[in-house]
Amino acid sequence: MMLPTIDIALRGATVALLLVLAASLFRGFGTVLAGRLAAAFALGSAAHAVSYSIGATSPVSIAHAPVLALSTGNVVVFWLFTRALFDETFRLRWWHALVWAAVAAFSFVNCIWIAPASGARLSIIAINLIALGFIALAVTQTVASWSSDLVERRRSVRVFIVSAAALYGGLNAVLQIAMSGSGGAEIANTVNLVVLAAVVAAICYAMMRVDGADLFPAAPEVQAEASEAAVVESGADQKLVDALMRLMDDERIYRHDNVTIGTLASKLGIPEYRLRRLINQRLGYRNYNVFLNEHRIAEAKAALADPSQAEVPVITIAMDAGFQSLGPFNRAFKAITGVTPTEYRRLKATAA
Incomplete structure (x- = not known):
């Protein structure tokens, strides 16, 4: 009982x-x-x-x-x-x-x-x-x-x-x-x-x-506002942000295989937790893969819009930007732009 x-x-x-x-x-x-x-x-x-x-x-x-x-x-x-x-x-x-x-x-x-x-x-x-x-x-x-x-x-x-x-x-x-x-x-x-x-x-x-x-992840519009409102403070964090962006924009480290957050932290000579906090609090990102893929997609968008690369296969552009296969590239590209890479290329060609 x-x-x-x-x-x-x-x-x-x-x-x-x-x-x-x-x-x-x-x-x-x-x-x-x-x-x-x-x-x-x-x-x-x-x-x-x-x-x-x-x-x-x-x-x-x-x-x-x-x-x-x-x-x-x-x-x-x-x-x-x-x-x-x-x-x-x-x-x-x-x-x-x-x-x-x-x-x-x-x-x-x-x-x-x-x-x-x-x-x-x-x-x-x-x-x-x-x-x-x-x-x-x-x-x-x-x-x-x-x-x-x-x-x-x-x-x-x-x-x-x-x-x-x-x-x-x-x-x-x-x-x-x-x-x-x-x-x-x-x-x-x-x-x-x-x-x-x-x-x-x-x-x-x-x-x-x-x-x-x-x-819980913020809604897309909230994320966008947070990203726009993110303020990079002066001092040590500013220098780290500058160094990080040089790795991304100048050296294009995102193109390399297995670019983990540990890889970037080692390059910058700082602990992983500090780099996580830097990317999150200073640049407005909540997910490392989103941060990495935005740089890859930016390069891919430029290549797809370039008339001189009109005959270059989409898979080649994807792999040059750091993606290992076409599926993840297509998903990431559409998540950011709202269209597929092929549609994006066609839209840019029509606009030109």
């Missing part, structure tokens, strides 16, 4: 906290993609807190199945949230919605038809393997893109949020697979609820310690 009472209390507290968090995120950062996805992830997590049950093998009711589908689809939202949180150029595409719909639909069909026909254990394993796959994808992307974040105060908090959510999601999936149809599920459920409540509370506390504008 004690464990069911604790379960209900923990579920209620967790759901209430997640709903408040979702409302707060949407109200404060509803205009920012990462903020909207964070709010959606909080709502999906509330659906998970309401619906999941470790070790349950009984048939799922038609009313319960949609909530479970939302809970399963939340792993896709988590993946997209990590993309938007660490990549300020990330934009949602139609196929992202298709992936979410496919995972949620599979969960629904699995609950209503597949599980009763083929056995609950096999269905639980399939669903949770999908969840583990998206969690692994999100963590991999987070590790790969973490170093490009220039806002020092949010770097550790971002990693904590993603890591905590991923660890809980992984733990839940493993427990679901390991304990499906076995004894001890009641205790596992309570332990899992305690961990979920602790993770949600810790994430809320961590978010309160950081300015939301630092945690």
